[in-house]
Amino acid sequence: MNEQIDQLISSVQNEKVKQWASLLDKKYRDRSGQFLIEGVHLVLEALKGTTQIATIVYDNERGIPAELKYKRETNDTPVTLGVEWVQASRAVMAKCTGTDTPPPVFAVLSKIAADKKALYRDKCLVVVLDGVRDPGNAGTIIRSADAVGADAVVLGKGCVDLYNPKTVRSTMGSLFHLPIIEADLMELLPEARERNVKLVGTSLQAEHTCYSYDWTHPTWLLLGNESEGLSPAVREQVDESVIIPMAGQAESLNVAMAGTVLLYESLRQRKYDS
Template identity: 35%
Template sequence: MIQSIQNGKVKKWNKLKKKKWREKTQTFLVEGPHLIEEANKSSWPIKELILTEDFRLGFDPGELPVFRVSDEIMSYLSDTETSQGILAVCEMKEIPFRSSFKRVLMLDRVQDPGNAGTIVRTADAMGFDAVIFGKGTVDVYNEKTIRATQGSLFHLPVYRGDLPEWSEQLKKLGFSIWATAIEEGKPFQSLQVPDALGIVFGNEGEGVQEKILTIADERVYIPMKGKAESLNVSIAGGILMYYLQAQA
């Protein structure tokens, strides 16, 4: 039973709130029974379980190290207002990009973790093959991002990297690239949907960067009848992904 915030284990777990430490250790924190059970069911490597004294696991931990901590420490480590009594330290998992992939969504400098996580969740629901987080996009292993995915992080391959480079590589694999943009854009319904498609959504304020717009085969936008100037990026993503899966 760990009761001191000064405990070495507690200090290491708390460091995982910082991207730098997550990258160094290639591990990250997951909070809550639902997310941890999804990670376990999806065979993501769990290194350690952290539980409050009274918490009862819903699955057999096998030989996993299990640490019991006080409520005070759980609250200290928790990213939520009310802790759920369980945390896990998971290893980052690299999933090879498959030649069979046909639908890929890319995020260009999307900085809100709720938006980014919701897009991953929606891409999972709409049958997309992968999501790519470009440079400047919030860290996929940020606790708020993970929570917003509602477990889809463990079902859907998520990659990170330079989006102009990814776009060029996808084109070599036979993908067409659509970038969302009002200027010089076409209504998305007016275009024939290609067999293999990568679609880019941009920063909430600045849109898709010019370098990617230059690479893109098409610029697309969502026609709107009302007076709103724009849509939330996760809502726009949901509209386009629903349309594209219906056309598949």
């Protein structure tokens, strides 16, 4: 058992604390190549993966959460062996997470390197976001893509930052489970078409419903901005459009809900359509 006493940081003026807190700002995340995750669940998910974890910081009054303490004492993978563990005051925890009620633990990680090969796997299913700006929507779509076993998620220019703390929280750990690639869609989409990938969007004028469309082909599902939909340049790249039928009086579904419906129809056809 590891009996070492971890460094205690109590002042919000500490240089490490200033560095950690700066990661709440995209500019400093981009500059340092690091980001923050908070809460026991996300830290456990990070420890299961291969992402480089620099530091785990826990509330000194509450101590190391039991699940993390067990992981620390029993897991000797490279992910856990190189981690710096620090105990911090409640004030430090609040400053670094930007919350009035700080979590019991947060961690500092290196940004995740994504393999673009996943975009072109056999019978690939990839979700492409074009101008999705709400962190909750982006995070939910990433969770849904993970849930259906999609190969990757692409965030085009104009999307919310993947490492925005609200986006990270909304993924509930799914950002560690599948490749998430930030890219210029005007470069990526033509390449996908050259590789015989079907680019599928949504449209109220579509000839296919999402249930009559054949999702078993290599497919990239394109989801657009919350209010404007797909940008004109991206819409020009679309091969097929589908519509989600609605039997009630709701005018529309938000982008995260619509994306989830489409992804689950794809899963049904690919895995359960006998």
